Every structure is written in structure tokens, then in C-alpha cells.
Amino acid sequence: xxxxxxxxxxxxxxxxxxxxxxxxxxxxxxxxxxxxxxxxxxxxxxxxxxxxxxxxxxxxxxxxxxxxxxxxxxxxxxxxxxxxxxxxxxxxxxxxxxxxxxxxxxxxxxx
Amino acid sequence: xxxxxxxxxxxxxxxxxxxxxxxxxxxxxxxxxxxxxxxxxxxxxxxxxxxxxxxxxxxxxxxxxxxxxxxxxxxxxxxxxxxxxxxxxxxxxxxxxxxxxxxxxxxxxxxxxxxxxx
Numbered sequence: 075x076x077x078x079x080x081x082x083x084x085x086x087x088x089x090x091x092x093x094x095x096x097x098x099x100x101x102x103x104x105x106x107x108x109x110x111x112x113x114x115x116x117x118x119x120x121x122x123x124x125x126x127x128x129x130x131x132x133x134x135x136x137x138x139x140x141x142x143x144x145x146x147x148x149x150x151x152x153x154x155x156x157x158x159x160x161x162x163x164x165x166x167x168x169x170x171x172x173x174x175x176x177x178x179x180x181x182x183x184x185x
Numbered sequence: 186x187x188x189x190x191x192x193x194x195x196x197x198x199x200x201x202x203x204x205x206x207x208x209x210x211x212x213x214x215x216x217x218x219x220x221x222x223x224x225x226x227x228x229x230x231x232x233x234x235x236x237x238x239x240x241x242x243x244x245x246x247x248x249x250x251x252x253x254x255x256x257x258x259x260x261x262x263x264x265x266x267x268x269x270x271x272x273x274x275x276x277x278x279x280x281x282x283x284x285x286x287x288x289x290x291x292x293x294x295x296x297x298x299x300x301x302x303x
Contacts, residue, residue, distance in 0.1 A: 117296045
């Protein structure tokens with residue numbers, strides 16, 4: 075089946091810098107995308123979402139960008155902090171249905 | 186915000202025994218609950234979709250007789266790993282879904298249950 079994938083398995087950034095985590099999806103029918111943060115030994119935590127009729131959505135220190143032309147999703151974290159260290163998953167769904175998770179990117183923040 | 190709990194948070198059992206994991210939505214009623222499995226350093230893989238009062242829908246490759254799911258109420262779903270074996274050792278995570286008409290979080294995830302089968 076079609077999967078949501080990530081380009082980078084591990085990303086190391088200096089504290090205070092901005093982080094950009096990328097994700098490629100292949101299911102053109104997907105209309106809802108979500109970014110989750112998962113800390114070690116815990117369940118996924120919702121960060122931000124975006125629908126396919128939008129190309130950008132901002133939250134507190136986070137921004138999600140959606141490029142439907144190239145089926146690309148990114149998560150930008152401003153002023154990255156040590157507490158941001160975790161694995162980040164992009165996920166897609168076609169509505170109020172099951173969520174399909176991508177591979178995941180481990181973000182390491184260097185103090 | 187909506188809270189989903191899981192019990193137990195971790196369990197160690199002998200091979201051949203059955204283990205029951207509970208998933209509860211604490212402050213909302215969940216029309217649908219989902220069960221995921223996550224192996225170390227891997228992504229979450231959906232095992233089954235559970236709707237209250239009806240049989241669960243299992244993903245391809247997931248044995249329904251091995252992973253029994255019961256969704257008896259709008260706030261509780263259980264996953265029973267029958268005759269567990271070491272290869273069933275994993276992190277099991279549930280999520281509960283509520284209906285939403287706006288662009289907002291609709292699935293809330295539990296904290297996960299770590300299962301170790303000896």
C-alpha cells in the first residue's frame with residue numbers, strides 16, 4: 075500500500091536554532107495530515123495538523139507546510155529547545171479514519 | 186484536553202500466557218478506538234480498528250484470534266494477547282477518536298503499554 079515516508083532518520087540541531095523535519099507522502103487521496111511528537115516510552119503527542127486545502131498552518135513555535143504538488147510535508151520548529159528532543163512522525167488520513175504513520179525522524183537537540 | 190489511559194503501563198509475562206490491556210477514554214466518549222503496535226525504533230503500525238458494540242476490523246497480517254479486541258462501551262476497549270510469545274513483545278498503543286467538524290485533533294493517544302514476553 076501507499077506509505078508516508080520521511081527523508082531523514084536523525085536530525086541534530088543546536089539549541090536555539092530552527093529545525094525542519096521533512097516528510098513525503100504518496101497517497102494523493104490524503105486530505106488531512108498530522109505531526110506527532112513521541113518521547114521515549116510514551117504515546118504520540120499531537121503537535122499540529124493541516125488539511126489539504128491549506129498550504130501553511132502555524133502554531134506556537136511550530137509551522138507545518140504542505141506542498142501538494144510534490145506531495146511534501148514539513149514541520150518547522152522555531153528556537154529549538156532540549157525539550158523538543160523526540161521522534162517526530164508525520165501521519166496522513168483520508169478523513170475520520172485510521173491514521174497511517176510515517177517512518178519517523180529523531181530530533182536531537184545539542185545544548 | 187481529552188485524555189486516554191492505558192493499563193497496565195508495562196507487563197512481563199511468561200510465554201504461553203494471555204495478557205489483557207485496557208484502553209480508556211477518561212473524559213469523552215469514543216466512537217472508535219484504534220490499536221497500534223510499535224517495535225523499537227520503528228513506526229506505529231495499526232493493528233485493528235474497534236467500534237463500540239461491533240467486531241473489530243483487523244489490518245492485513247494481524248491474527249484476530251491472537252489479538253482479541255473487545256469494545257464493550259464508548260469509554261473502554263481491551264486488547265488481549267492470547268498465548269503470548271517472545272515475538273509479541275512490543276509497545277502497544279491505543280487511540281480514541283471523537284467526531285470533529287473542524288481542523289483539530291480527532292484522535293487522542295494513550296501512553297502505551299510495554300509488553301515483555303519471556
